[in-house]
Amino acid sequence: MAYSIDLSGRVALITGASSGLGTQFAKTLAQAGAAVVLAGRRVERLKTLRAEIEAAGGDAHVVGLDVTDPASIRSAVAHAETEVGGIDILINNSGVSTTQKLTDVTPDDYDYIFDTNTRGAFFVAQEVGKRMLARATGAAPGTFTGGRIVNIASMAGLRVLGQIGVYCMSKAAVIHMTRAMALEWGRHGINVNAICPGYVDTEINHHHWETEQGQKLIQMLPRKRLGHPKDLDALVVMLCSNESHFVNGAVISADDGFGV
Numbered sequence: 001m002a003y004s005i006d007l008s009g010r011v012a013l014i015t016g017a018s019s020g021l022g023t024q025f026a027k028t029l030a031q032a033g034a035a036v037v038l039a040g041r042r043v044e045r046l047k048t049l050r051a052e053i054e055a056a057g058g059d060a061h062v063v064g065l066d067v068t069d070p071a072s073i074r075s076a077v078a079h080a081e082t083e084v085g086g087i088d089i090l091i092n093n094s095g096v097s098t099t100q101k102l103t104d105v106t107p108d109d110y111d112y113i114f115d116t117n118t119r120g121a122f123f124v125a126q127e128v129g130k131r132m133l134a135r136a137t138g139a140a141p142g143t144f145t146g147g148r149i150v151n152i153a154s155m156a157g158l159r160v161l162g163q164i165g166v167y168c169m170s171k172a173a174v175i176h177m178t179r180a181m182a183l184e185w186g187r188h189g190i191n192v193n194a195i196c197p198g199y200v201d202t203e204i205n206h207h208h209w210e211t212e213q214g215q216k217l218i219q220m221l222p223r224k225r226l227g228h229p230k231d232l233d234a235l236v237v238m239l240c241s242n243e244s245h246f247v248n249g250a251v252i253s254a255d256d257g258f259g260v
Contacts, residue, residue: 198255
């Protein structure tokens with residue numbers, strides 16, 4: 001007998017949905033039955049993704065979102081809930097990076113990374129978390145109490161890598177943020193977990209893996225291969241499901257053994 005996870009009736013907000021892992025997460029959750037809210041700055045790309053999901057029989061909606069702007073966060077979450085209903089699942093995925101030595105990092109470089117990866121991730125989760133808490137405590141209407149928040153960290157938050165030190169720092173903060181939220185919100189049925197992907201081939205970095213430096217890095221990996229966005233499908237669906245009710249505050253590496 002086959003085992004399946006059904007997210008029908010759930011509303012999932014995915015930040016950074018216009019490309020890479022965010023796009024794959026949105027497609028996967030829609031396929032599992034969730035109504036997905038595609039959030040990001042590149043609205044035209046989100047509309048294209050919405051059309052693709054709808055053509056496959058899914059339910060998708062679009063909201064513009066700049067995670068570095070608290071007003072934009074509040075507006076996007078409010079708009080999503082007005083259009084689709086209470087958010088049951090948050091995939092906190094937006095992220096940026098630079099490649100440079102620590103001695104070359106400027107205050108603007110530092111702020112660019114932390115404003116999106118850490119500050120932005122925190123205030124998105126906070127805004128969604130407040131609404132989940134209100135439903136869980138009876139202060140706001142809703143048929144589903146509790147929720148699932150999945151923060152997309154990185155194996156670089158667990159293992160420091162050269163040339164991306166500030167990125168590593170920002171993702172390490174996301175890992176501790178996950179644990180803090182899990183501790184504080186878990187009693188209300190809100191499960192907060194983090195996924196730490198390893199090296200994944202996406203449209204953003206695909207060109208790098210074709211270079212000599214990229215090929216050398218691949219040869220240094222435990223199984224000399226890259227991951228693909230679909231390799232996280234089963235994990236993200238599990239963490240978003242009712243069946244994951246006993247998984248809270250987990251930091252799960254999905255890096256093909258790189259961090260071992």
